[in-house]
Amino acid sequence: MSACAFSLTEAAEHIREGRLTSVELVQDCLARVDEVEPAVQAWAFLDRDHALRQARDLDERRAHGNPTGPLHGVPVGIKDIFDTSDYPTELGSPLWAGRTPRRDAAAVARLRAAGAVIMGKTVTTEYAYFHPGKTRNPHDPERTPGGSSSGSAAAVAAHMVPAAIGSQTNGSVIRPAAFCGVVGFKPTHGLIPRTGALLLSRTLDHVGVFGRTVADVALMAEVMAGHDDEDLDTRPMARPPLAAVAASEPPLPPRFAFVRSPVWDEYAEPATREAFAELVEALGDQISQVDLGESFGAVIDWQKKIMEVEMAYNLHRDYEKGGEQLSDPLRKLIERGRGISAVDYLAAVGGIAPLTQNIDSIFEEYDAIVTPAAPGEAPRGLSATGNPIFSTLWTYLGTPAVTLPIMRSEAGLPLGVQLVGRRHNDARLLRTARWLVNNVEG
């Protein structure tokens, strides 16, 4: 087995135990890039020499007996909206061509501190919004990989790196992970600081991660979690032991709430309906259907208002100077945001707290909510990235969510099963997710 097929956890362990060097691993991953990148197009920037230099440095440090971090020597991909001190950061926009930040984003700095090799920058849609980049779905080059974290999802799915980071303001981690058939994890809002990442919406922006196992996304998230003075939504609390809890057995067989969500009737495609019918049958009396109340009906509109207003506010200068260099949908979004009144905006934000209480009551009886990650398999065509609507509610509420590639459509394409947990209970969600993968995969 080629080293680039190792999971993040396996690769880190092999390096820690001296069975593999970082240089060998990175060389293997680069060989895989040579092989598949022409078709997949996951990378915005990738400097082979720079990646190998980092690997050599890390191997030397280990050889000299220096302490190593939990990701020592393992290469990861970084969505091109996170600032990096060694690669350009262009936000998927010609307006920022050649931009070279001086400082790493907090998430990148923490990955480096844990010993990761920053392999390169992955393709994002324009400003992490809808206008697609060049990336194609590794399972079918005629299909979208999803977005906005298109390159991160595709690079992990195609074994070019074992893990990568992305961001989600609506459905930008869960959807591409589901379309590309990898595990995508969006932790609780504020668990991972967003300092140094493109700011679209303080209320909605989340840092998320891609891996090929639940253990991998747990490890990645744990390394980046924790308080940061410059992100006011992070909390001055101890980092949760995500990897250890995710690796442990649930004390009781988990119970699942099957929440079709208010968008099921309109958006769930036949493939999704069939797959979930099978899943519900497989879980037997461990799963019950739970319907959300009518109060959730307004969420799609509220999330849209918040996103439009906060993007209009944060991208104000880009809009002023961008002109034709901004896509038409982005310009229109900003114009809609400018037209929204402050009281309507506050009403949209004001729904979060009461609906969170409402959702919390589900977790008194169930370990996780089970719901689709997307309407169906990755759609054909590269001019759009698919519909984020099955993520909207969980992004709005800031709950942790993970998608698991445990089902397939008739065409053999991946379908994601999204599990949602209680805010700040990320570890329990991941433990439940691992249980599900081990017990129903196939």
Place this chain on the structure above:
Amino acid sequence: MSACAFSLTEAAEHIREGRLTSVELVQDCLARVDEVEPAVQAWAFLDRDHALRQARDLDERRAHGNPTGPLHGVPVGIKDIFDTSDYPTELGSPLWAGRTPRRDAAAVARLRAAGAVIMGKTVTTEYAYFHPGKTRNPHDPERTPGGSSSGSAAAVAAHMVPAAIGSQTNGSVIRPAAFCGVVGFKPTHGLIPRTGALLLSRTLDHVGVFGRTVADVALMAEVMAGHDDEDLDTRPMARPPLAAVAASEPPLPPRFAFVRSPVWDEYAEPATREAFAELVEALGDQISQVDLGESFGAVIDWQKKIMEVEMAYNLHRDYEKGGEQLSDPLRKLIERGRGISAVDYLAAVGGIAPLTQNIDSIFEEYDAIVTPAAPGEAPRGLSATGNPIFSTLWTYLGTPAVTLPIMRSEAGLPLGVQLVGRRHNDARLLRTARWLVNNVEG
């Protein structure tokens, strides 16, 4: 000396040591009410029998050897915007006449848990905004007591209770305390939960306290401080030991930054200019003038926008059903708030974080900022409550602020000296305030 003239700390100690009963203290305070209330008009609701019943209960509990709290048996006043389970809560508006909440506000519940007697509800302006209530200044019945916490300031100044609570969204604690010649303390935003109090503006609302000494406001605030699940701006951290630190000596002679603030030139009256010239002279090389940068110029407008938007949002239903029962200025404020765009609102809120950093740098060199509490002495007339403009910046920033009645105008009326501290450093601010009272009073 009549017991009603005791400070809160003294009264609590006398009761604790068995030298005074709660009934004796409350009777003395009620006698004082009989004497001065016809002129001062500080109370919206005061039930003599109910107050004495609480006092008798507390005396009995102590006599039976039950544990007592730090305010055991001491009567306090509650601004009539805080819900009380035993008194009506009418928010200073005919629209809410006869409203009787079932549950105490969090601040009231904590006072009760500390052993306080809830003496009654004090007069507030309409919805804690500008339209005045019936209260008069105890120093001169032809002058305003200030607002919006008019009754609390006046009741404490007139020795009807040793302490009372109020609220501040612009200058509603600091200004009436200064006009009435008592100590007013507005702790850091979020230190005391606002659950169960009239919500005008989540961003700006603070719970504040009135007393006749720094020790008293420290004790009151400490009893009410701390995390509350229902106020999202409180923090899950240990309560600061405000009373103990306020009672201690500063390790070094404190250093003061005299900040005239951007509104001094336009608003500081001659009495204030003279008094501050004397204060600066008295403090010698312990005080230096510090000028705020130009970036503070927009704060008055930003605070106004936030207050208008958030009040328009929170008082939406009152506006719809209120009609003629709302004052014209309040209706107009709500209409202005409705007209503000969400992006302008976000720009106004967006100034808080960078300006806080800017102010924080002052506290690396100085223990406290010294600045006026109001333009001058309490103005003549009862149709308005004076100008909050010297509080606006500190309310906007959420910094702790305390006003000290250590100066007088030529007419012999109180002038407040406002000290401002670093966010979350309330204890140090109060220690510095006590030092100033002890060293320059006269």
